[in-house]
Each structure stands twice: as structure tokens, then as C-alpha cells.
Amino acid sequence: MTNYVCKAQPPPTAVSSASYFGHSLFFHSPPAILTRPCRSKFWRIRNLRISCEYSCIEVRGVSYRPQGTEFDLLNDVNFSLPEKSFGLIFGRSGSGKTTLLQLLAGINKPTSGSIFVQKYGDDGKLTQTSEPLPSERVGILFQFPERYFVADNVLEEVTFGWPRQRGSFQLKEHLALGLERAINWVGLNGISLDKDPHSLSGGYKRRLALAIQLVQIPDLLILDEPLAGLDWKARADVVELLKHLKKELTILVVSHDLKELAALVDRSWRMEMGGVLKEEPIAF
Numbered sequence: 047m048t049n050y051v052c053k054a055q056p057p058p059t060a061v062s063s064a065s066y067f068g069h070s071l072f073f074h075s076p077p078a079i080l081t082r083p084c085r086s087k088f089w090r091i092r093n094l095r096i097s098c099e100y101s102c103i104e105v106r107g108v109s110y111r112p113q114g115t116e117f118d119l120l121n122d123v124n125f126s127l128p129e130k131s132f133g134l135i136f137g138r139s140g141s142g143k144t145t146l147l148q149l150l151a152g153i154n155k156p157t158s159g160s161i162f163v164q165k166y167g168d169d170g171k172l173t174q175t176s177e178p179l180p181s182e183r184v185g186i187l188f189q190f191p192e193r194y195f196v197a198d199n200v201l202e203e204v205t206f207g208w209p210r211q212r213g214s215f216q217l218k219e220h221l222a223l224g225l226e227r228a229i230n231w232v233g234l235n236g237i238s239l240d241k242d243p244h245s246l247s248g249g250y251k252r253r254l255a256l257a258i259q260l261v262q263i264p265d266l267l268i269l270d271e272p273l274a275g276l277d278w279k280a281r282a283d284v285v286e287l288l289k290h291l292k293k294e295l296t297i298l299v300v301s302h303d304l305k306e307l308a309a310l311v312d313r314s315w316r317m318e319m320g321g322v323l324k325e326e327p328i329a330f
């Protein structure tokens with residue numbers, strides 16, 4: 047198998063992605079000492095052994111042709127996104143960006159090629175065989191997610207689809223804790239859970255839509271045009287929120303708003319007409 051680019055490039059904050067006895071340090075900002083670069087095989091802090099392993103979402107040779115059609119919408123797409131990094135895909139309307147996101151989210155299946163997770167050791171070497179990226183571990187926010195709000199209040203909106211009668215106590219407890227964390231993460235804790243989601247400001251509607259995706263922490267969070275349709279203040283708020291979330295999550299964004307997002311971006315690609323993806327750094 048080809049040795050792909052991800053190997054030589056660990057995530058931007060390699061140690062913040064450290065495993066802690068097999069659990070991610072996800073919910074907490076890493077202590078200052080953990081933000082130092084990874085120098086030795088393991089960090090030892092208060093007798094905790096913390097390895098510097100990391101993983102990458104890998105897209106290899108992906109093409110897609112909808113059934114019954116004669117043209118590929120995506121052509122041999124390849125890219126890697128290390129965990130806890132922020133990727134941006136831009137390009138002309140109709141080039142195939144949303145089509146690619148749908149494959150990543152498991153909504154459609156590639157005609158050829160594969161999408162998987164690859165784990166690496168702190169020496170940059172593969173540590174185990176690749177695993178498919180499970181669609182239930184991908185959170186996706188399509189354009190204008192607030193258009194799909196269905197409930198009369200914030201709590202029902204976030205818990206829509208949760209088990210009501212059936213479902214174990216542990217599952218419900220897990221979801222409730224996830225809800226609390228998600229609400230805090232996106233800064234909705236000052237908002238009454240009784241409030242009508244449609245009465246929220248544009249920026250807060252986006253926060254709510256994000257919270258729904260974050261109750262169960264996704265391995266990959268995909269956002270299609272997260273700033274579209276917002277005024278300048280709400281756009282700045284959402285950028286600030288993404289800056290915060292980027293410390294904890296692997297995020298892939300499709301957007302035309304390159305200038306506003308540039309400071310967050312670790313890797314970027316241009317989708318050319320015909321579904322051809324090319325790496326292209328953005329600089330402002």
C-alpha cells in the first residue's frame with residue numbers, strides 16, 4: 047500500500063490528541079505541559095502514561111457515479127486529514143464538494159476507492175491495519191441546518207430521536223451527559239431549554255445545530271457552508287466557536303468563505319469541475 051502524506055505530518059497539536067489509558071482527552075483542555083511537542087515515546091505525568099499516537103481520516107482513490115448515470119461526479123479523490131485538524135474544501139459551485147461530503151458521511155457509497163481511519167505511532171509508523179470510518183461516528187451539518195428544525199423547544203430539538211420508553215438507563219445517562227457537554231461546548235448554556243429554536247438569532251441557531259451533532263462526539267465533524275446566510279456578527283461568532291471546537295475535534299468544512307476561515311485551516315483543497323480534488327494552501 048502506498049505510504050501516504052499523513053504519516054509525516056502529525057496533527058497540529060500532536061499531544062492534545064494523546065490517548066489516556068485508551069480514552070481520548072477530549073472533554074478537557076490539555077494541561078499546559080501537554081501542549082509541548084512530543085519528544086519521547088511516552089509522557090509520564092503524575093504516573094499517567096500518555097502515548098503520542100494519532101489517527102488520520104484517509105480518502106483513497108474515491109470515485110463516484112450515481113446509479114443510472116454516465117459520468118463520474120468524483121474522480122480519484124485522495125486526501126488525508128489528521129485527527130484534531132481543520133480541513134477546508136473550496137471550489138466552484140457544482141464541482142462535487144457536497145457529493146464528497148455525502149460519501150464521507152456514509153449517505154452514499156463510493157463507486158470505487160475507500161474511506162478509512164489509519165492509526166500511527168509517535169514515530170509516524172502505522173500501528174495497526176486501517177479500519178473503515180463508521181458513518182455513525184461522522185457528524186454532518188448541511189447548509190442552513192436550522193431549516194430542518196422540527197421541535198417547539200431547544201430541549202426537544204436536541205433530544206429528537208432519542209430513545210423514550212426503551213433504551214437502557216446507562217444509554218440515557220450517557221446521552222444526558224453528552225447533551226450537557228454539547229450545550230456548554232457551543233455556548234448555549236445561557237439559553238432556556240424551553241425556548242422556541244426558531245426564535246433564536248441566526249448564530250444561536252447554528253450553535254444549536256452544532257450541539258445536536260456533538261451530543262455523541264464524532265470522529266469527524268463535517269460542515270457544509272457553516273457561515274452561509276449569517277450576518278457579520280453571527281459569522282464572527284461561528285468562526286470563534288469553530289476555533290474553540292477545533293482543539294477537540296477533527297473538522298472538515300466546505301466553504302466559499304476562505305478569508306474568514308483561513309486562520310483555522312490546517313489543510314485545504316480545491317475541488318475542480320469534474321470532481322478532481324487538488325491540495326492548495328490558502329494564504330491571506
Ligand SMILES: Nc1ncnc2c1ncn2[C@@H]1O[C@H](COP(=O)(O)OP(=O)(O)OP(=O)(O)O)[C@@H](O)[C@H]1O
Binds near residue numbers: 115137142144145317
Ligand atoms: N444524484 C445525482 N445524479 C446526477 N447528478 C448529480 C447528482 N447529485 C449531484 N449531481 C450533480 O453533481 C454535480 C456536483 O454537485 P455538488 O452538489 O456535489 O456540487 P457542489 O460543489 O457542492 O456545489 P455547491 O457549491 O453549489 O453546493 C452537480 O452538477 C450536480 O448537479
